[in-house]
Amino acid sequence: MESPHILAVIPAHNEEKIIGQTIEDLLNQSVYIGILVVADRCTDNTVSIVKEFEKKTIFVKVIETVDNKDLRAGTINQGIKAIERRIKSIGISPPDAILIMDADTRIDKYAVENGWKTLNSNPKLAAVCSKAGVLPYNGKNILEWLLYRLQRIEYSMFDENRIETIDNIMIAHGMCTLHRWNALIQIGGIAVSILEDMATTLKYKSLGYKVTVDLTMKAWTEVPLRFNEWWKQRLRWNRGSIDILRQSGLNKVTWPYWEQHIFACISLILYHLLPLAFIILMISRGYLLLHGYALLILGISLLFSLYKLKYLENRNLLDYIIRISILPEIIYGYLQTINLYQGYFYSFTNKKQSW
Amino acid sequence: MYGEPSLPPTGGGFVFPIIGAAAGGFGVVWGVRGSGLLLVLCTLALVFMFYSLFRLRRGEKLAKRKK
Numbered sequence A: 001m002e003s004p005h006i007l008a009v010i011p012a013h014n015e016e017k018i019i020g021q022t023i024e025d026l027l028n029q030s031v032y033i034g035i036l037v038v039a040d041r042c043t044d045n046t047v048s049i050v051k052e053f054e055k056k057t058i059f060v061k062v063i064e065t066v067d068n069k070d071l072r073a074g075t076i077n078q079g080i081k082a083i084e085r086r087i088k089s090i091g092i093s094p095p096d097a098i099l100i101m102d103a104d105t106r107i108d109k110y111a112v113e114n115g116w117k118t119l120n121s122n123p124k125l126a127a128v129c130s131k132a133g134v135l136p137y138n139g140k141n142i143l144e145w146l147l148y149r150l151q152r153i154e155y156s157m158f159d160e161n162r163i164e165t166i167d168n169i170m171i172a173h174g175m176c177t178l179h180r181w182n183a184l185i186q187i188g189g190i191a192v193s194i195l196e197d198m199a200t201t202l203k204y205k206s207l208g209y210k211v212t213v214d215l216t217m218k219a220w221t222e223v224p225l226r227f228n229e230w231w232k233q234r235l236r237w238n239r240g241s242i243d244i245l246r247q248s249g250l251n252k253v254t255w256p257y258w259e260q261h262i263f264a265c266i267s268l269i270l271y272h273l274l275p276l277a278f279i280i281l282m283i284s285r286g287y288l289l290l291h292g293y294a295l296l297i298l299g300i301s302l303l304f305s306l307y308k309l310k311y312l313e314n315r316n317l318l319d320y321i322i323r324i325s326i327l328p329e330i331i332y333g334y335l336q337t338i339n340l341y342q343g344y345f346y347s348f349t350n351k352k353q354s355w
Numbered sequence B: 001m002y003g004e005p006s007l008p009p010t011g012g013g014f015v016f017p018i019i020g021a022a023a024g025g026f027g028v029v030w031g032v033r034g035s036g037l038l039l040v041l042c043t044l045a046l047v048f049m050f051y052s053l054f055r056l057r058r059g060e061k062l063a064k065r066k067k
Helices: A019-027 A046-056 A071-090 A111-120 A142-164 A181-186 A196-206 A227-248 A255-285 A292-311 A317-325 A327-348 B015-030 B035-066
Strands: A006-012 A033-039 A060-064 A097-101 A125-134 A176-180 A210-221
Touching: A006 A019, A006 A071, A006 A111, A019 A033, A019 A046, A033 A046, A033 A071, A046 A060, A060 A071, A071 A097, A071 A181, A071 A196, A097 A111, A097 A181, A111 A125, A111 A176, A111 A210, A125 A142, A125 A181, A125 A196, A142 A210, A142 A227, A142 A292, A142 A317, A142 A327, A142 B035, A176 A181, A176 A210, A196 A210, A196 A227, A210 B035, A227 A255, A227 A327, A255 A327, A255 B015, A292 A317, A292 B015, A292 B035, A317 A327, A327 B015, B015 B035
Parallel strands: A006 A033, A006 A097, A033 A060, A125 A210
Antiparallel strands: A097 A176, A125 A176
């Protein structure tokens, strides 16, 4: 394989605890890549840590944002502008691809090489996102642990869903995605939005590009372990996606996203009505006897649910127990439902929120 | 991680047939009107589940072919 010219752009906001490890991961890639850390209003030692790397290797650079009002998208875009300026001033050729990843994401040694192989396999591909793995939990709090386990399973479902729609996945996530440079420049950089990865994916699709996932491009992230942090993150995702869809309207590109919301709304009703009806009936009849055909459906569904755990890395008996017992995931689903309702409410009432 | 609208309910399409089959299955035995219809809906959900499985296998094959 001809060695690709790839640059990593890492937006960083007070990441002193993890930025060193992230840079090490990138320096240890199986292909050489340049690393640009874009420090956004850091008040800790992030910049000085990266500057230490700058002294040791020519592959690492750090810049600081100026008047950034566009959150993460603005931070990345200032990095892209800096690259463009450098290309023009020195007259070097532009990179083949840009890896955009979170400062707290850990990345496998072959991730960039594998991602590039996929991106390079089809000129219509604008971006390839990584597997969405979850870093291990080392705490001892039972509630945090449970929230962690459920998110771990959920993230594997995201991967499973991306494989189902591999031709054209819904979102090339911001955690770790390799973007084709020309395509990224063509859409004017990362789209400014609270859910900039979804907005960017839609921009690619509207220009006829495709986006995909490569599960051999392995990356892992931390998940929120406190309920209020989780709630805020999910509200941002839900609210962000609804806002983007409302702004984009209904068209060929956005229809699958609207479809998801329509199905979600239908299933939400079933979700609430069925267990309620079941409980009322159980109390009124006082005995349990399941129809044979229903038992068959139940059995097949449960087997299917277990099969879908195949995308969960390092799965163990506990994951199967959580899945087969159904209840934890149902409760988790209820919480997400309420969060989605809040997202709809905030979006349609245009409530101002700070993120 | 930034961004993955996670539209609830999660569970990749198998939660509805599980809840539905449980409610419908008991309902039929208890003689509750509408339970049969619920089982029909669950059967439809089962068809979608197999469709999802088909898409998954197709996606896996495509992913391998890219390499």
